Amino acid sequence: MHVNLVDQYVRGTSTIHRLDTRVKVTATLLLILSVSLMPAGKWVAFAFLWAITLVLTAAAGIPIGSVLRRSLIALPFALAALTLLVTVPGPPLLELPRVGWTVSEPGLVRFASILLKSWLSVQIAIILAATTHLTDLLWALNSLHVPRLLIAIISFMYRYLFVLAGEGFRMARARQARSAAPAGSQSTGGNLAWRARVTGWMVGQLFLRSYERSERVYQAMAARGYRGQIRRLDPPPLSPRDLMLGALPVTAYAVILAAANWC
Amino acid sequence: MLKNVSHHTIDVTGLNFSYPDGHQALQSVSLYVSPGEKVALVGPNGAGKSTLMLHLNGILRPSAGLVRVGGLQVTEHNLGKIRAWVGLVFQDPDDQLFSPTVFDDVAFGPLHMRLGAEEVRQRVRSALAAVHMSEYPERLSHHLSMGEKKRIAIATVLAMDPLILVLDEPTAGLDPRSRRSLIRLLAELPQTMLVASHDMHLVAELFHRMVIMDKGQIVADGVTESIMDDTDLLEAHGLESPCH
Numbered sequence: 001m002h003v004n005l006v007d008q009y010v011r012g013t014s015t016i017h018r019l020d021t022r023v024k025v026t027a028t029l030l031l032i033l034s035v036s037l038m039p040a041g042k043w044v045a046f047a048f049l050w051a052i053t054l055v056l057t058a059a060a061g062i063p064i065g066s067v068l069r070r071s072l073i074a075l076p077f078a079l080a081a082l083t084l085l086v087t088v089p090g091p092p093l094l095e096l097p098r099v100g101w102t103v104s105e106p107g108l109v110r111f112a113s114i115l116l117k118s119w120l121s122v123q124i125a126i127i128l129a130a131t132t133h134l135t136d137l138l139w140a141l142n143s144l145h146v147p148r149l150l151i152a153i154i155s156f157m158y159r160y161l162f163v164l165a166g167e168g169f170r171m172a173r174a175r176q177a178r179s180a181a182p183a184g185s186q187s188t189g190g191n192l193a194w195r196a197r198v199t200g201w202m203v204g205q206l207f208l209r210s211y212e213r214s215e216r217v218y219q220a221m222a223a224r225g226y227r228g229q230i231r232r233l234d235p236p237p238l239s240p241r242d243l244m245l246g247a248l249p250v251t252a253y254a255v256i257l258a259a260a261n262w263c
Numbered sequence: 264m265l266k267n268v269s270h271h272t273i274d275v276t277g278l279n280f281s282y283p284d285g286h287q288a289l290q291s292v293s294l295y296v297s298p299g300e301k302v303a304l305v306g307p308n309g310a311g312k313s314t315l316m317l318h319l320n321g322i323l324r325p326s327a328g329l330v331r332v333g334g335l336q337v338t339e340h341n342l343g344k345i346r347a348w349v350g351l352v353f354q355d356p357d358d359q360l361f362s363p364t365v366f367d368d369v370a371f372g373p374l375h376m377r378l379g380a381e382e383v384r385q386r387v388r389s390a391l392a393a394v395h396m397s398e399y400p401e402r403l404s405h406h407l408s409m410g411e412k413k414r415i416a417i418a419t420v421l422a423m424d425p426l427i428l429v430l431d432e433p434t435a436g437l438d439p440r441s442r443r444s445l446i447r448l449l450a451e452l453p454q455t456m457l458v459a460s461h462d463m464h465l466v467a468e469l470f471h472r473m474v475i476m477d478k479g480q481i482v483a484d485g486v487t488e489s490i491m492d493d494t495d496l497l498e499a500h501g502l503e504s505p506c507h
Contacts, residue, residue, distance in 0.1 A: 135363045162405035163357050216358040219322050223351040225375035
């Protein structure tokens with residue numbers, strides 16, 4: 001049984017796909033950093049940043065529609081900034097009926113900027129995820145000296161997500177297969193409380209199985225010489241061409257950021 | 264010390280093992296496997312086969328008795344050497360293949376033997392070639408079929424250049440074609456081999472010698488053909504002769 005969890009990776013051969021993953025990771029972090037340093041309310045600068053992001057998306061050959069759709073995932077998190085609308089002091093824009101809170105103009109500007117910033121940052125991260133396979137990403141994180149324990153956790157998670165999803169799926173199917181209905185009844189499988197209880201058991205089962213599996217995986221690692229320290233091959237040297245290509249969008253972003261601060 | 268390698272034997276004497284919950288899994292097990300010999304280990308579920316195998320590279324330690332591999336006693340001190348000599352392949356390849364890509368998994372053993380980068384790459388190449396999976400290094404483990412996973416699992420230990428292969432249920436869960444090609448692969452490999460299996464056809468076809476375990480003890484050890492003819496013995500331990 002094979003569960004197809006959707007990978008973020010989009011197969012391709014664009015320059016961005018082939019760029020050294022270390023350069024990509026560093027550039028992505030720098031781009032996100034400059035987005036978050038952008039002062040609030042500089043709408044023209046935001047438009048420029050977005051234009052560059054769109055150019056990068058097109059250059060990577062990723063459908064822009066899918067990037068925009070996926071980037072909506074940022075919205076729920078940005079809602080945390082909603083309180084800014086009523087807490088930032090300034091000229092009142094409108095008064096909320098009944099609760100009596102006033103929305104201020106600078107509050108609205110700050111909120112909209114945060115919304116834009118998170119939306120832009122997610123788009124930049126999506127470009128990285130769509131052009132880089134997770135295994136390459138792990139390798140790059142390793143050569144950028146991210147702690148190996150952290151990388152090992154991510155890589156196990158990636159590997160066993162599929163195994164776990166498969167197990168969960170099989171259990172759900174087994175429950176379905178035994179959820180018969182009495183003759184004449186339309187619904188199968190009992191009421192909501194019953195379903196909730198069965199789901200609880202399944203989660204518990206899944207945990208126990210994963211726990212036992214972790215024991216066996218550890219044995220398999222120990223059998224091949226693991227003594228508590230993950231070892232990896234050393235990365236090859238960085239090419240100057242990749243470094244320059246990575247510096248391009250970062251410089252563009254930095255220039256816009258500087259312009260927005262001085263104008 | 265150095266030339267101990269020349270006799271890659273398995274030598275278990277009077278092995279007892281109890282799990283922490285008190286369950287006695289092995290009772291005075293003694294087994295000698297000579298260099299290059301291929302031995303089948305059969306017996307019902309829970310007979311102690313896997314427990315015995317886990318002793319052969321020191322994952323479990325005897326409660327009493329002695330385990331020697333390649334002439335060396337399995338101790339904390341010898342663990343590094345012994346784990347390089349004994350390739351242990353687990354029953355479920357999803358336990359054996361824990362890295363995202365096939366390359367990472369096959370390279371895991373050599374890397375932990377602290378070999379150089381070029382040597383590691385070379386070993387991965389030849390191990391994948393040995394199991395006829397040379398095209399696979401970049402593949403993701405979770406996208407492989409069961410038969411492919413089993414082969415890669417064997418490659419992960421072949422890359423360590425072991426003298427002894429210990430395999431748990433190598434043909435379990437395989438369709439007839441993958442099973443057939445795996446049997447061919449096992450016949451090709453030159454290592455000393457101890458293989459636990461319920462697949463009596465595999466045992467009859469590949470192994471000259473078989474050992475039956477039941478309730479933590481070795482109850483029969485001899486030439487496969489004559490044991491397979493002894494239907495009473497087989498039945499007494501919940502086994503079936505492949506001819507019926």
